[in-house]
Amino acid sequence: MRSKTVWLIALLAVLAVAIGVINRRWAPAPKSGASLPVESKLAPDFSLTDLEGRKLNLADYKGKVVLLDFWATWCGPCRTEIPHFVEMQNKYGPEGFQVIGISMDDDAKPVREFYQQYKLNYPVVVGDDKLAERFGGVLGLPVNFILDREGRIHARHLGATDVSVFDREVKDLLAKH
């Protein structure tokens, strides 16, 4: 009788472990906020007109640490991040930091409204699929790139990312002269 009980417990333990392994193996990997490995290569240059009507050339920002934010007015996580970027622009701008917003809205009208309503303190341009593809594709929002002072891509973040991650990366890059 005791032997049977031991066997039953052992059997249940093996099954529990097996089911746990199967579940773990088939569980989807978390993707949101993923920091993707990128080569330390130069960000592709682009030239677009911002919402204020000024020409914006990415190459002109060489010497600054840049946060490129691919976003859209209809993207909830993007809207959550933007007040943090406004704050970061205020905080680190004097040290050589610049946020640049690239809206992926199909229409510029809601972008202008958002820009004014939320008092964005950094330039925003309206991008398109061609620009997105030059950055490796933007197949979901938000996507953020952190560029070092040389214009090289330091990090790429896909999905909602904790603001402390941006803060840390920007501070580290600003500290390097």
Added chain:
Amino acid sequence: MNRTYYLRFYFAVCVAALALVSRAAAQSPVLFDGTSPIAFSFQAAASDDAIPHAQLITPEELAKFLQSAAAHKPLLLQVGPHSLYAQAHIPGSEYIGAGSSEAGRKQLRQRVKALPHDTAIVIYCGCCPWGHCPNVHPAYQELHALGFSNVKVLYIADNFGTDWVDKGYPVAKGD
């Protein structure tokens, strides 16, 4: 004694096999004939409530169905932003316009106007994580209100890049 050990081993194998078969059955492809109930393996977010689970289809299930020899493929409609469609979309799918905009919903009504109400339709977006997508829900509601009874919504957990393109499922580009 040996026979007893054999029986115990046999029992354990049977139980394990049963668990595996149950799991596989829950992930089997969904047909569009209205007869196959869907068993989902994911935990839906609270915001899923608006679209019944029975109307959701996973990327894996849709990809399998599209690659199958099924005679009648569903009408695939992308109801998200054009910039996303232009970069990558499901081959054969049509760009409709964002379900969150009146222009997109108008285009959707136009597209399905002449179709029988039992037409198999799959709508999808993938602009952002499922709980934040502003497009699939209004597009689904529009089709539901029009009386379409065989509509599925592609459940894209994170975004189209992560949940479709990166999985190696078929992709087309351009307008």
